[in-house]
Amino acid sequence: MCGDSNAASSGFSFTLRGKLGSEAHRKLQDQRNKTGGYRQEVHLNVPLVLADNGSEEWSVRVRGRLDGLIEEIDRTVVEEIKTVALSPSNFQSFSPLEYPRHKQQIEIYLHLLAIARPDANCVGNLIYVNLPDNRRRSFEIPYISEEIESQIAELIEDLVLRLNRREDEKEQKRQTAVDLKFPFPKLRPGQERIISELEDTLQTANDILIEAPTGLGKTVAVLYAALKYALSNDRRLLFLTSKTTQQDLVFNTTNLIRSDAPFPRTLWMRARHKMCLQEEQLCHPNECEHLVDFQRRVRRSKILEELLLKSAIHPDDLEAIGKEHTLCPHEMSLLLCQDMDLLIGDYNYAFDPSCRPSVLFGEGDPSEMIFITDEAHNLPERARGYYSAVLHWSKIEAAHEKLRGEGISRFDEVLAAIKSQFAYYLNEAPQQHDPYPIQFSDQHWLDIMREFEEAVVPYWYRIMSSDGSGEEDPVFNLQRDLEAFHRSLGYEGDNFVGLIRRRPEVVLENLCLDASPFLGENFAEAHASVCMSATLEPFDVSKQLLGLNEKAVALPLENPFPQENRHIAIDTTVTTLYRTREENIIPIAQRIEKFHQMVNRRTLAFFPSFELMNRVAEHISKADLLKQEAEMSDRQRSDLLKRFKQSDRGLLLCVMGGVFAEGVDLPGDQVEAAVVVGVGLPQVCTENELLRAYFDRLGCNGFGIAYLYPGMRRVIQSVGRIIRSEDDRGMILLLDSRYEREEYMKLIPRHWYNSSSSELFKENWEDSVNEFLLSYKD
Numbered sequence: 001m002c003g004d005s006n007a008a009s010s011g012f013s014f015t016l017r018g019k020l021g022s023e024a025h026r027k028l029q030d031q032r033n034k035t036g037g038y039r040q041e042v043h044l045n046v047p048l049v050l051a052d053n054g055s056e057e058w059s060v061r062v063r064g065r066l067d068g069l070i071e072e073i074d075r076t077v078v079e080e081i082k083t084v085a086l087s088p089s090n091f092q093s094f095s096p097l098e099y100p101r102h103k104q105q106i107e108i109y110l111h112l113l114a115i116a117r118p119d120a121n122c123v124g125n126l127i128y129v130n131l132p133d134n135r136r137r138s139f140e141i142p143y144i145s146e147e148i149e150s151q152i153a154e155l156i157e158d159l160v161l162r163l164n165r166r167e168d169e170k171e172q173k174r175q176t177a178v179d180l181k182f183p184f185p186k187l188r189p190g191q192e193r194i195i196s197e198l199e200d201t202l203q204t205a206n207d208i209l210i211e212a213p214t215g216l217g218k219t220v221a222v223l224y225a226a227l228k229y230a231l232s233n234d235r236r237l238l239f240l241t242s243k244t245t246q247q248d249l250v251f252n253t254t255n256l257i258r259s260d261a262p263f264p265r266t267l268w269m270r271a272r273h274k275m276c277l278q279e280e281q282l283c284h285p286n287e288c289e290h291l292v293d294f295q296r297r298v299r300r301s302k303i304l305e306e307l308l309l310k311s312a313i314h315p316d317d318l319e320a321i322g323k324e325h326t327l328c329p330h331e332m333s334l335l336l337c338q339d340m341d342l343l344i345g346d347y348n349y350a351f352d353p354s355c356r357p358s359v360l361f362g363e364g365d366p367s368e369m370i371f372i373t374d375e376a377h378n379l380p381e382r383a384r385g386y387y388s389a390v391l392h393w394s395k396i397e398a399a400h401e402k403l404r405g406e407g408i409s410r411f412d413e414v415l416a417a418i419k420s421q422f423a424y425y426l427n428e429a430p431q432q433h434d435p436y437p438i439q440f441s442d443q444h445w446l447d448i449m450r451e452f453e454e455a456v457v458p459y460w461y462r463i464m465s466s467d468g469s470g471e472e473d474p475v476f477n478l479q480r481d482l483e484a485f486h487r488s489l490g491y492e493g494d495n496f497v498g499l500i501r502r503r504p505e506v507v508l509e510n511l512c513l514d515a516s517p518f519l520g521e522n523f524a525e526a527h528a529s530v531c532m533s534a535t536l537e538p539f540d541v542s543k544q545l546l547g548l549n550e551k552a553v554a555l556p557l558e559n560p561f562p563q564e565n566r567h568i569a570i571d572t573t574v575t576t577l578y579r580t581r582e583e584n585i586i587p588i589a590q591r592i593e594k595f596h597q598m599v600n601r602r603t604l605a606f607f608p609s610f611e612l613m614n615r616v617a618e619h620i621s622k623a624d625l626l627k628q629e630a631e632m633s634d635r636q637r638s639d640l641l642k643r644f645k646q647s648d649r650g651l652l653l654c655v656m657g658g659v660f661a662e663g664v665d666l667p668g669d670q671v672e673a674a675v676v677v678g679v680g681l682p683q684v685c686t687e688n689e690l691l692r693a694y695f696d697r698l699g700c701n702g703f704g705i706a707y708l709y710p711g712m713r714r715v716i717q718s719v720g721r722i723i724r725s726e727d728d729r730g731m732i733l734l735l736d737s738r739y740e741r742e743e744y745m746k747l748i749p750r751h752w753y754n755s756s757s758s759e760l761f762k763e764n765w766e767d768s769v770n771e772f773l774l775s776y777k778d
Contacts (some may be wrong), residue, residue: 015483016453016456016457016479016483017085019453020083020131020457021083021131024083024129024131024134025067025081025083025129028081028127028129028136029041029067029068029081032068032070032079035070037070037071037072038068038069038070039068039069039070039071040067040068040069041065041066041067042065042066042068042069043063043064043065043066044062044063044064044065044066044109044112044113044116045061045062045063046061046062046063046112046115046116047059047060047061048060048061048062048115048152048156050152050153050156050157058156058160060156060160062108062112062152064108064109064112066078066079066080066109066113067079067080067081068080068081069113070125074121075120075121075122075123076113076117076120076121076122076123077122077123077124077125078106078109078110078113078122078123078124078125079124079125079126079127080102080105080106080109080124080125080126080127081127081129082099082102082126082127082128082129083128083129083130083131084128084129084130084131085130085131085132085460086130086132087132088130088132088133088135091128091130091133091135091137092137096126096128096139096141100293100296101295101296102126103126103141104151106124106126106141107124107141107143107144107147107148107151108148108151108152109124110122110123110124110141110143110148111143111145111148111149111152114143114145122143123140123141123142123143124140124141124142124143125138125139125140125141126138126139126140126141127139131461132460132461132462133461154299158299162339166339169263170234172262172263173231173232173234173263173264173341174231174232176231176261176262176263176264177227177228177229177231177232178232179261180224180227180228180231180257180261181257181259182220182224182257183220183224183253183256183257183259184217184220187221188216188217188560189558189560190212190213190216190217190218190221190557190558190560191216191217191218191220191221193555193557194210194212194218194221194222194225194555194557195221195224195225197210197553197555198222198225198226198229198530199225199229200553201528201530201553202225202226202229202370202527202528203229205527205528206528206551206552206553207523207528207529207530207531207548207549207552207553208528208529208530208531208552208553208554208555209376209531209532209536209539209542209543209546209548209552209553209554209555210222210530210531210532210533210536210555210557211532211533211534211535211536211537211539211554211555211556211557212532212534212557213534213557213558213559213560213561213720213749213751214534214717214720214721215561215720215728216557216559216560218532218557219246219249219250219253219374219532220253220256220257222372222530222532223237223239223250223253223254223257223372224257226370226372226530227254227257227264227341227342229370230264230341230342230370231263231264231341234368235368235369235370235527236340236341236342236343236368236369236370237264237341237342237343237369237370237372238342238343238345238349238350238369238370238371238372238526239342239343239344239345239372239374240345240346240347240349240350240351240371240372240373240374241344241346241347241373241374241375242346242347242375242378242382243374243375246374246375247268247344247345250344250374251266251268251312251314251344254266254312254342255311255312258311258312261311262311263311263341264311264341264342265308265310265311265312265313265339265340265341265342266311266312266313266340266341266342266343266344267313267333267336267337267340267342267343267344268313268314268315268344268345269315269333269337269343269344269345269346269349270315270330270333270345271346272330274315275315275318275319275322275328275329275330275333276330277290277319277322277323277328277329278290283328288328289326290322290326290327290328290329290331291328291331294327294328294331297325297327298327298332298335301325301327303321303325303327303332304332304335304336307321307332307336308336308339313333313336313340315329315333318330318332318333347373347379347382347383348386350366350371350373350522351379351382351383351386351518351519351522352386353386353387353518354386354484366522366525366526367525367526367527368527369526369527370526370527370528370529370530371522371523371526371528371529371530372529372530372532373529373530373531373532374532374533375532375533375662376531376532376533376536376542376546377533377535377536377542377713378533379519379531379546380515380516380519380545380546381710383512383515383518383519384511384512384513384514384515385512386512386515386518387488387491387496387512387515387518388488388509388510388511388512389481389484389485389487389488389489389509389510390481390485390507390508390509390510391418391481391482391485391507391508391509392481392505392506392507393422393505393506393507394505394506395474395477395478395481396415396418396419396422396478398474398477398478399415399474399475399477399478400415401474402473402474402475403415403459403475406459406462408455408458408459410451410454410455410458411455411456411459413451413455414448414451414452414455417448417451418448418452421444421445421448421508422500422506422508425438425500425508426500426502426506428500429500429502431502433686434501434502434503434686435499435500435501435502435509435686435687436499436500436501436686437497437498437499437686437690438498438499438500438508439498440489440498440508440510442489442490445485445486445489446486448482449482449483449486452478452479452482453479456475456476456479459475460476485508485510488510488512489510491512493517494694494697495512495513495514495515495517495694496510496511496512496513497510497511497513497690497694498510498511499511499686499687511687511690513690513691513694514545514694514695515547516544516545516546516547517547518547519546519547520546520547520548521547522547523546523547523548529548531546531548534716534717534720535712535713535716535717536554537556537747538704538709539554539556541700541701541704541705541709544700545705558750558751559749559751560726561726561728562726563751563754564775565726565727565728565729565730566722566728566729566730566731566732567730567731567732567768567769567772568719568731568732568733568734568752568753568760569731569732569733569734569760569762569765569768569769570733570734570735570736570739570760570761570762570765571591571733571734571735571762571765572736572737572739572740572761573587573737574587574588574591574735574736574737575678575736575737575738576588576608576612576677576678576679576735576736577737577738578684581612585612585615585616585619586619588616588677588735589616589617589618589619589620590619591675591733591735592605592616592620592651592675592677593620593621593622594766595673595675595731595733595769596622596649596651596673596675598766598769598770598773599672599673599731599769599773600649601648601649601672601673602644602645602647602648602649602650602651602652602671602672602673603649603650603651603652603671603672603673603674603675604652604654604660604671604673604674604675604718604721604722605651605652605653605654605674605675605677606654606655606656606661606674606675606676606677606714606715606718607653607654607655607656607677607678608655608656608677608678608679608680608681608711608714609655609683610628610629610630610655612677612678613627613628613653613654613655614627616653616677617653620651620653622651624647624650624651625651625653626640626643626644626647626650626651626652626653627652627653627654628640628652628653628654628655628658628659628660637659637660640652641660644671656676656678656680656714656715656717656718657680657714657717660721661714661717661718661721662717671721671722671730672722672728672729672730672731673722673730673731673732673733674718674719674721674722674730674731674732674733675732675733675734675735676715676718676719676732676733676734676735677735677736678735678736679711679712679715679736679738679739679744680710680711680712680713680714680715680718681707681708681710681711682706682707682710682711684707688706688707689706691705691706692705692706692707704743708743708744708747709747712744712747715734716749719732719734719752731769731772731773733765733769734760739760739761740761745757748760
């Protein structure tokens with residue numbers, strides 16, 4: 001496929017584009033079959049012996065498959081079929097030189113055929129089919145043996161050199177592993193255990209869950225142990241984390257571990273849209289100069305070879321090279337992947353089925369990889385989103401508006417059918433229940449999808465034929481949503497449920513309640529997996545939600561920092577229970593103010609929701625009170641954090657589970673006190689009730705999985721903002737009567753108290769804070 005500049009810029013589905021190309025390809029082959037002497041899908045398997053400049057000979061075997069082969073009286077014609085989607089004028093004027101890989105492909109086939117059949121007079125026929133109008137253009141490609149042989153030799157030489165380099169590097173990596181030193185003068189007790197356990201689990205190709213308190217140094221310990229094993233055993237690491245700050249930490253920590261050694265070779269993967277050098281992301285050679293003749297220009301420039309001399313490749317390095325040489329930084333990063341010992345990137349590189357690039361895993365084989373998943377407690381919810389899908393009424397209306405006056409009756413029919421489905425579900429759902437569970441008919445939506453595809457193709461062709469612009473098209477937006485919706489419906493199992501939602505807008509949703517079967521398949525493909533977080537207990541639940549085998553090792557670690565450096569108190573005289581929340585708002589505000597006045601230091605106050613936070617804020621009299629807002633840009637968050645750091649006695653209100661609770665690293669000299677309001681339970685809603693019911697049906701603790709465990713993880717993550725090193729000192733006050741309940745007490749971390757969690761419950765927390773302050777040395 002090629003030539004989809006307008007398809008790319010308008011957002012036309014590449015899935016459907018591929019189907020159309022395959023159909024056009026097949027139709028042309030069927031027509032050619034009626035011609036005498038024509039054979040389609042002809043396989044070639046040819047041995048070659050090539051010599052490099054140093055007279056070293058290589059024996060290689062090259063395989064390929066010809067689209068068509070025609071035996072004529074005086075010559076043999078090799079056909080290669082390509083489909084494009086261009087306006088008539090662009091199709092008439094374009095040249096195959098715009099697609100050098102197509103010409104090179106058929107030239108290689110000609111050479112292989114000439115070797116297999118020396119007496120044949122071979123010539124190439126490169127055929128382009130324009131999808132919008134089904135017009136064809138053919139280009140005769142002559143066979144010039146010396147030129148083609150030189151190209152093949154160059155390609156194979158690059159491949160052989162890469163393979164030889166990898167073999168040579170194996171021994172160097174083994175020696176590097178032997179010489180690798182921990183980058184700090186001494187190991188903390190917890191770090192020693194991590195390294196010891198990882199040595200065993202990686203050797204036996206097992207999985208491991210590591211729960212370690214914030215600040216213990218689990219990242220450097222895991223990296224050190226995993227790198228030693230990987231370099232010794234020809235394995236590679238994929239470090240997965242959704243936080244840019246954590247990706248940066250991993251990159252810098254690896255540099256410390258490596259020291260002056262050439263290995264591990266490390267690449268930090270950044271998302272395509274964040275690396276794009278264009279004002280508008282249009283990923284096609286016709287639209288982006290950084291992709292024109294990309295493969296050949298990269299190979300000839302030897303840029304990759306130069307980059308592979310570096311031990312650590314930062315995204316900024318690739319962007320700078322991309323600007324200098326007019327090359328796509330993200331495509332360069334994909335070409336580098338297979339030569340890396342450590343790849344750093346987002347969860348989606350391993351777990352999102354819509355964008356998981358196989359290039360990360362060598363020849364499509366993840367078994368050489370070791371997955372390291374950071375903040376693994378967040379992965380199950382993130383993965384549920386990968387497999388869920390939503391249809392918006394507003395997008396249907398936008399598509400309908402776009403099509404008014406187009407005169408495509410089939411579109412009117414299919415959009416009416418979609419709207420009819422919405423109307424049916426709205427009629428079935430009681431007004432007072434929003435959202436409401438419904439049952440989708442897979443076959444019905446498959447029919448709708450097919451009808452939409454049949455309608456959208458002539459519309460797309462019309463745009464192509466009239467030099468369609470690159471503006472975003474609501475028709476194609478709806479098409480992609482329908483594809484995702486249909487794909488989601490295709491996953492079988494009772495771990496999916498349909499929903500109709502009225503507010504804030506009408507949508508249909510196929511909600512994934514449990515992504516563990518999919519995650520389990522991903523983890524099982526890897527050599528071994530390391531899942532780490534400060535909040536993974538109960539381990540049996542984490543194993544279940546992550547899809548890990550019951551035999552996976554569970555490693556809980558104690559906090560290594562002196563207990564006398566922190567003071568944690570729980571006040572059970574207030575609560576955030578919804579039925580009594582209103583009467584508790586003022587008492588909560590009073591306790592926050594009192595605590596902040598007593599500690600007289602920078603203080604964070606964490607809330608379970610923005611609604612409660614804003615209600616409490618109305619009753620806090622501090623003039624320079626700082627608050628997190630529900631919608632904040634990166635700049636706004638940075639400015640708010642800067643203002644907080646500039647105030648010696650600032651008070652910042654924020655929400656549990658948000659960026660200030662988990663996504664920002666605040667050293668102990670920047671924040672020394674925190675109030676945690678409530679037990680962090682997610683909001684009671686239809687989705688969470690469905691989650692609860694689903695796991696109850698499985699015989700699990702549905703309330704725990706839907707509410708209790710996520711809530712207490714938010715609490716523990718929030719408390720972890722305070723004590724992050726052996727020198728940090730801090731005070732934490734938790735407010736809610738529910739902490740006295742047994743199910744909550746069981747989840748209080750062991751390192752919060754000496755012998756019993758009951759020590760934390762203070763009849764007069766003010767006195768205990770004063771006692772701690774007396775021992776506080778500035």
